[in-house]
Amino acid sequence: MSRTVLIIGCGVAGPVLAILLKRKGYTPIVFEKVKELGDAGASLTLMPNGLKVLGLVDLASQVLEATFPLTEFHDQTWNGATLGVSHIPSTLLDKYSMPAAGVRRTALNLGLKQSLFDNAIELREGWKLEDIQEKEHGVIATFAGRGTIEGTFIVGCDGIKATSRELLLRRGGEMEALPTYTGLTQTAGISPTPSTIKGRPSLLNVYGIGAHFITYPVSHTHSSWAITLPETMEAQESWHLYNVEERDALKSKLLLEFANWSDPVPELIKSAERMVKFGLYDRDELTPEQWHSGRCVLIGDAAHPTSPHLGQGANQALEDCYHLATFLPKVSAKIPTLLKQDLAQIFQKFALKRQPRTSKLVKGARAQGERRVVTGGSAACLERDEAVRKSWLEVDAVAAKYDNLFREPF
Numbered sequence: 001m002s003r004t005v006l007i008i009g010c011g012v013a014g015p016v017l018a019i020l021l022k023r024k025g026y027t028p029i030v031f032e033k034v035k036e037l038g039d040a041g042a043s044l045t046l047m048p049n050g051l052k053v054l055g056l057v058d059l060a061s062q063v064l065e066a067t068f069p070l071t072e073f074h075d076q077t078w079n080g081a082t083l084g085v086s087h088i089p090s091t092l093l094d095k096y097s098m099p100a101a102g103v104r105r106t107a108l109n110l111g112l113k114q115s116l117f118d119n120a121i122e123l124r125e126g127w128k129l130e131d132i133q134e135k136e137h138g139v140i141a142t143f144a145g146r147g148t149i150e151g152t153f154i155v156g157c158d159g160i161k162a163t164s165r166e167l168l169l170r171r172g173g174e175m176e177a178l179p180t181y182t183g184l185t186q187t188a189g190i191s192p193t194p195s196t197i198k199g200r201p202s203l204l205n206v207y208g209i210g211a212h213f214i215t216y217p218v219s220h221t222h223s224s225w226a227i228t229l230p231e232t233m234e235a236q237e238s239w240h241l242y243n244v245e246e247r248d249a250l251k252s253k254l255l256l257e258f259a260n261w262s263d264p265v266p267e268l269i270k271s272a273e274r275m276v277k278f279g280l281y282d283r284d285e286l287t288p289e290q291w292h293s294g295r296c297v298l299i300g301d302a303a304h305p306t307s308p309h310l311g312q313g314a315n316q317a318l319e320d321c322y323h324l325a326t327f328l329p330k331v332s333a334k335i336p337t338l339l340k341q342d343l344a345q346i347f348q349k350f351a352l353k354r355q356p357r358t359s360k361l362v363k364g365a366r367a368q369g370e371r372r373v374v375t376g377g378s379a380a381c382l383e384r385d386e387a388v389r390k391s392w393l394e395v396d397a398v399a400a401k402y403d404n405l406f407r408e409p410f
């Protein structure tokens with residue numbers, strides 16, 4: 001009987017799950033719609049919960065060697081007044097065996113792709129999932145212009161606009177609207193780390209009037225940053241990776257808008273080598289029962305897409321990989337693969353474990369975005385700043401919040 005698992009999407013979750021499943025005796029094949037994975041986005045922060053899972057597939061050290069682990073969380077106002085500082089990040093390695101760190105998305109994606117080759121796992125780039133047909137003893141996936149492949153089960157790791165999710169919901173007679181635009185955009189850049197913050201690897205949040213700025217190191221020489229702004233969707237054709245002329249024009253515009261913000265904001269904008277703009281989206285939660293159907297299950301952004309304000313989307317996708325791989329039994333030539341009813345039980349157990357935590361985080365990220373970007377004028381912003389300042393004074397609550405995130409998934 002086939003031990004082939006069809007994994008849709010080679011983003012964060014797909015390759016990691018593939019390696020974990022290969023170690024349990026399965027034969028994963030990863031299908032990716034992009035013809036050749038390469039340059040992608042800006043950056044992301046990996047926290048101990050995600051890095052622990054990357055450690056299981058021998059990728060954490062590669063990520064950590066390329067950057068500085070964070071030593072502090074630091075919140076300040078646009079004119080440089082400190083709202084709060086926490087040294088929790090400097091305690092993470094001792095407490096959870098992994099620190100927190102920023103990483104360039106391209107480096108992470110290419111590292112994950114390479115790890116598939118290193119683990120002799122087949123990757124098919126340019127294979128876009130189009131349809132799924134259930135059979136009693138297997139499942140057949142159809143790929144645009146490529147034909148069909150049969151496996152014992154399918155894992156949809158195809159991100160926020162997942163085809164796998166659409167197909168699963170359609171099977172249950174449901175049609176879902178497009179992902180929800182949160183009303184916020186992020187303009188992100190990668191710049192040489194300015195001398196004012198060199199040697200102090202912080203996750204720095206800067207709160208302004210109708211704008212929020214975040215920066216953290218992503219290598220020994222460079223920092224990533226992002227400006228979150230409220231915007232309508234009118235200019236959405238401008239949401240992409242900028243070429244040099246576009247980048248320089250946008251820099252000039254932003255430098256005017258952020259000229260009176262304190263260091264390191266103007267310097268980071270001025271020296272940006274790469275700039276990209278995104279609209280920020282999420283989706284309302286699915287019930288645990290909607291996470292799976294027959295021989296198909298969703299994980300990562302396909303199951304629980306989130307806006308980025310808590311920095312947990314990829315970390316939660318990695319937690320999913322750990323739990324799904326743990327719930328699935330080992331297989332071998334002697335032990336036949338799973339019956340449909342066994343899979344249904346395993347997938348439901350997985351969804352029941354993961355849905356409450358991820359739903360809460362998606363809602364929390366949405367609320368965090370609304371808190372960060374206050375548009376009600378300076379009085380409303382002063383009120384927001386005061387709330388941020390007070391929240392850092394609740395030391396036990398802050399510690400408990402981060403412990404709840406970082407102590408998982410094992």
Ligand SMILES: Cc1cc2nc3c(=O)[nH]c(=O)nc-3n(C[C@H](O)[C@H](O)[C@H](O)COP(=O)(O)OP(=O)(O)OC[C@H]3O[C@@H](n4cnc5c(N)ncnc54)[C@H](O)[C@@H]3O)c2cc1C
Binds near residue numbers: 129157
């Ligand atoms: C601006 C921004 C900043 C973020 N910052 C952070 C952060 O700091 N920390 C954090 O943890 N998370 C962050 N996130 C969220 C994080 O990027 C996602 O949660 C994470 O990438 C989800 O991983 P995934 O594997 O589920 O999906 P993805 O990484 O999106 O991968 C999905 C893959 O599936 C492929 N695919 C799509 N459709 C098909 C198809 N039909 N057939 C085959 N392949 C397909 C896609 O091309 C893609 O390669 C951020 C997100 C954004 C937008």
